[in-house]
Amino acid sequence: MKQRIVVLGAGYAGMLAALRLAGKARGADITLVNASDQFVERIRLHQRATGQQLRQRPIQALLRGTGVRFVQGRVTDLDLQARAIRVDTLAEPLAYDTLVFALGSRTDLDSVPGARQYATATESPQFRERMAQVAASGGRLLVVGGGLTGIEAAAETAEIYPNVKVTLVTRGKLGSGLSDKAGRYLRQTFGKLGIEVQEYTAVTQVEAGRLHTGAGQPIPFDLCLWTGAFVASPLAQEAGFAINSRGQILVDPYLRSLSHPQVYAVGDAGIPADNSGMNLRMACATAMPMAAHAVDNIAAQLKGRGLKPYDFAYFFQCISLGRQRGLIQLVYADDSPRERVFTGRFGAWFKEMICKYTTIMLKYERRFPGVYPSGPVLAKFGAAPAHANVKGATGSAAARNS
Ligand SMILES: Cc1cc2nc3c(=O)[nH]c(=O)nc-3n(C[C@H](O)[C@H](O)[C@H](O)COP(=O)(O)OP(=O)(O)OC[C@H]3O[C@@H](n4cnc5c(N)ncnc54)[C@H](O)[C@@H]3O)c2cc1C
Structure with missing residues (x-):
């Protein structure tokens, strides 16, 4: 019987996971579920908020030719015992053998009254x-x-x-x-x-x-x-996963849920439980390498090979300051700042290139599965901070939004 792999959420992590699975887990039955039929470039939402038009990116078009089934609908319930997912647009629950949980995060509007x-x-x-x-x-x-x-x-x-x-x-x-x-x-x-x-x-x-x-x-x-902070999808807690205070699913070194190892949690939705080894900020820069590695592990599992632990390195923080100026903060592997920065128009251009890179890489992943560098690949090139003996991202990394 075909392996049934379901990916929940088509943000940066889920979209990349579905595309990579199509190439790396050939023969599996892959389904992607997302509330909207459009891929939302969340890193450009401040542009949309100020009246700028964002390009429409239909999920079906991004998946073209991959064989991945797309279900547009809102996930309402996860039965981890029965391995079944309820989606508001489906009459029957969706069954899975392996689940990739990539439902992302949202702005926390509940921790301060009003x-x-x-x-x-x-x-x-x-x-x-x-x-x-x-x-x-x-x-x-x-x-x-x-x-x-x-x-x-x-x-x-x-x-x-x-x-x-x-x-x-x-x-x-x-x-x-x-x-x-x-x-x-x-x-x-x-x-x-x-x-x-x-x-x-x-x-x-x-x-x-x-x-x-x-x-x-x-x-x-x-x-x-x-813009106080991000919190992960409440579905993780409701389903009974082991989570942290921000609702993120705690994962083992292979990116599988600590409490439910048949589920991989990636992007803003997941966080390595061992903070001494890795403390990742909720960011697109974190989400995509995580998703790539989770898929590599799923593919290895299907082929009967061993899983590889996650490792990672940050390189920069890219901040747009309007359309005319940008600030590129070079960072050590653990996301702590280096003295070097790029600013002004060059910074704005660089940030725009990074935004474009994310969507271009989704298209490339569809054509050349495995092309997106996973966390461990990036970890080989990260700059180790002088103050810590790190392998990949260690120490404290400020949340993008805290
Ligand atoms: C204004 C803004 C600017 C940002 N800029 C940057 C930046 O410059 N660099 C950077 O690295 N990060 C940036 N971030 C953070 C970044 O956007 C997130 O960390 C990133 O989107 C996480 O990716 P993800 O795939 O985990 O989740 P998301 O992108 O949040 O995707 C989750 C997906 O799941 C879907 N979903 C959620 N719940 C359900 C449900 N119940 N049923 C069905 N579908 C559901 C959502 O609709 C969405 O499509 C920014 C965030 C904001 C808000």
Whole structure:
């Protein structure tokens, strides 16, 4: 009987996994499930939020010729005992032998009271219209969160809508994971874009039109963009997987769920349980190499070969500061900053190339399965930090969005 492999989620990790499986697990029956029929370039959502048109990328077109079956629908329930998945568009549950869980993450709107009711996230389709209204009246946008997503969203908005007053509020230091040089460039650019920054300010509550903080007067806003942190899909917890505090499935060194080893968890949805060995940030840069390696292990398993442990290295953090400027922070394998940075127009161009690289590599993976470098391949080229004896990514890596 054919092996039934189901991939849940067609984001960066799930899409790459399905395409790679088509070439590396020939003969298996592969199904990809996703809520939307479009591949969403999540790393460009701040562009969509500011009214820019993103290219449509139908999932069926990306899968063309691979033999992968696509099911458009929302996964509502996972029965890990019965190995069955309920999808709202299917009459019968979907059965699997091996599962790739790649349902990604979303902005955490639940850890601060009022955020869900009165703030919005970059993934919200309504943000775009509301932003246009705020721009028309010259109002104030408050961005909560000084991580990379908050920085990109604040800069993009300030550049596109110069008459909007943009304020960024962050619990810690702006761009805390960056080198001094990168931090200086960031502040300089924010200054040019007219973005006001309020650091070391913890938000305690959001109400209609105002934000309460640990100290001082409430901060008024016309629109509040929440970029505080990402949390993984709640389905992982509901299904009974062993998870961490952000809802990510804890995986073993082979990227299999600790509690349910017939399930591989990749991208934002999974995290190696052994933090001393690997501490990965929720990022597209993490998701794709993880997915590639999980598929290599699934293919090895099908051929009766041994599984290989995961290893990984980061090379840079790419930050867009609007369309005219970018900041490329070179990093050690463990994501800690090196002094070297690329900025300005070159930085903007480089970041755009990286965004394009992700979708181009999906097309290449369809034609040349296995072409996307997996984590262990990247780990061979990473720069070991001076302060730690690492193999691949070790030590602490700041979450992209924290
Ligand atoms: C504005 C913004 C900018 C970013 N910029 C960068 C960047 O420059 N570099 C970088 O490395 N990272 C960046 N990130 C982070 C990056 O987008 C994520 O880490 C990445 O998308 C994770 O990939 P993934 O495949 O694990 O999950 P996702 O891309 O989140 O994909 C998950 C998929 O699962 C689907 N899904 C979820 N639940 C269900 C369900 N119940 N049923 C069916 N389908 C479901 C979703 O619709 C989605 O298609 C950015 C994020 C944001 C929001």
